[in-house]
């Protein structure tokens with residue numbers, strides 16, 4: 001029999017229940033016991049959904065209160081001393097690492113959080129010491145959750161992040177020099193102990209995630225697979241059978257590192273279907289092959305016919321007992337269920353499949369290849385029908401957009417003059433001091449803002465009432481910035497629910513959902529809009545608010561837009577046309593908005609591209625070059641329609657530019673604001689090495705945590721930055737937008753930031 005498997009299920013629950021519970025706990029509104037009970041309820045509900053859908057292999061330990069890598073950090077005793085010595089209980093220590101803790105005399109910032117591969121999910125980076133040791137906790141979560149499912153009558157396959165990935169995805173703590181991969185020998189006994197416990201609890205198999213195998217790995221990391229998995233093989237029946245699991249890329253270039261004696265291998269055949277034959281030829285003579293044929297990263301209905309063909313290819317080679325049909329990756333990146341979408345146009349809804357629906361798809365595929373397609377004929381026919389309907393629908397095709405794309409010329413990608421000319425003209429207009437201060441765009445999204453938005457959606461207030469409310473918010477934001485004495489203002493983005501969703505709702509060619517949330521980090525969820533057809537901008541999207549903001553401000557006002565690549569990356573993209581085509585359509589639509597903002601008197605326009613980096617193909621080479629080429633072009637197309645005196649900013653929430661710096665420089669933005677508050681300032685060296693001529697604001701403090709940085713801390717940070725950047729090119733700003741923060745901490749932090757900037761201003765203007 002061909003088995004069906006899910007690699008991980010979204011944790012939030014049908015109504016973002018986990019978000020609500022964790023936030024209530026952080027806010028002191030529910031007890032820890034309540035939080036843990038809610039988490040348990042969700043796990044059980046999710047196992048049941050998968051079981052009822054007919055899935056055979058159901059994951060456990062895919063759940064996390066904040067992040068699954070963070071769970072491993074804690075269970076392996078890899079908690080840095082600054083947290084473990086804080087006398088917090090286990091749950092609070094865990095959250096302290098995830099989001100910082102500033103309460104009861106404890107003041108620790110969070111660990112670094114970075115994107116999980118090329119997704120918009122963020123994991124907490126394991127952070128190691130030179131004298132790092134590991135010790136398995138007395139109650140490992142993987143065992144607890146396995147038992148929990150078992151008690152509920154559900155036999156699960158626990159999921160673990162494998163040892164090589166755990167180390168490779170980590171880093172040395174600040175001031176430490178350890179190469180994480182050198183810790184393998186110390187780490188393996190912990191895995192051994194954990195696997196032995198899982199076996200004793202009854203787990204037959206374990207999904208061991210080693211997604212780093214899809215990277216171009218440094219020799220040392222690559223070489224680590226052999227000792228690690230030989231060690232596991234030597235444990236024989238003492239541990240469960242391991243399914244070595246990779247996703248988000250192909251493993252063909254690293255086949256020599258694939259463990260020889262492994263029980264099973266999973267690969268992502270949605271992203272890289274072409275690796276099928278090669279991997280089939282490379283696995284051991286008895287190994288199980290897990291074929292990732294249902295997309296864990298997108299919302300489109302699976303083409304069942306194609307998925308079945310793929311599975312059949314594997315079955316012909318290996319036989320039914322050695323093949324598992326599976327989701328390509330964890331379903332963490334998909335929303336919970338399509339059933340919650342009451343407002344979607346039925347024509348379009350018929351093209352989608354979310355986590356719950358994907359569970360059914362997986363089990364249909366398994367049935368089709370086990371018992372023959374006749375047994376699931378109805379499902380297959382319905383599927384073929386919706387595939388056909390989508391391909392031929394007029395909703396996907398807008399000739400006017402295609403026409404405009406065909407007319408783009410080389411000049412459309414270039415500003416009128418080079419940077420030195422531009423910055424002179426901008427400075428004449430803006431008259432900014434040295435070390436200008438600004439923020440990244442959003443201010444706290446208060447309860448009141450959310451309440452008004454929800455009232456508008458429900459029709460409880462009129463559009464005019466809502467607009468008046470937003471104007472009032474903008475006025476307040478301007479006043480606050482007056483008080484803080486910032487230099488370049490923002491209107492605060494109160495009208496925006498989310499930086500991509502907001503635009504998606506205003507473009508043609510998009511569909512949007514009401515409940516399709518996916519986890520971004522911790523309790524933060526996003527509701528990516530869905531690109532279904534050719535994109536255009538029927539009317540200005542942000543001009544009204546920005547214009548109003550200019551009218552009430554005495555200082556330069558910055559307008560904020562989400563860039564084409566980020567709109568694309570943080571939407572669910574189409575899978576029927578190339579992403580470069582979608583990016584170009586978005587760029588044209590945004591270009592019109594940029595020009596309209598300029599006409600409305602906005603002299604500074606920021607086009608955010610925080611997602612540019614995550615779109616980088618995971619491996620260096622031709623694919624990456626091609627991606628950067630169309631991504632840079634899209635940005636330039638969207639921003640080059642303005643006069644020299646209009647200042648174009650761009651924002652990125654990261655600073656690791658080393659491997660694609662040329663592309664960042666090629667954006668030709670006048671000012672870049674980047675994340676740098678948690679990274680090493682040495683990263684800024686690339687700006688020196690490449691003689692970067694334009695302006696940069698490396699974030700001076702971390703906005704992902706409620707913790708308030710002291711003025712001195714910020715000064716130290718700026719001092720460090722000045723080792724790499726010229727005073728004339730340095731802007732002072734936080735490392736991202738402030739919408740997830742509260743006002744109190746925001747004001748305190750910005751006050752310290754402005755004071756720090758003033759200190760350097762005085763020092764350098766003497």
Ligand code: MET
Nearest residue numbers: 440441442560608610737
């Ligand atoms: C994730 S980048 C966010 C940029 C946006 N302008 C904001 O301030 O929220």
Ligand SMILES: [Zn+2]
Nearest residue numbers: 610653736737
């Ligand atoms: Zn950001």
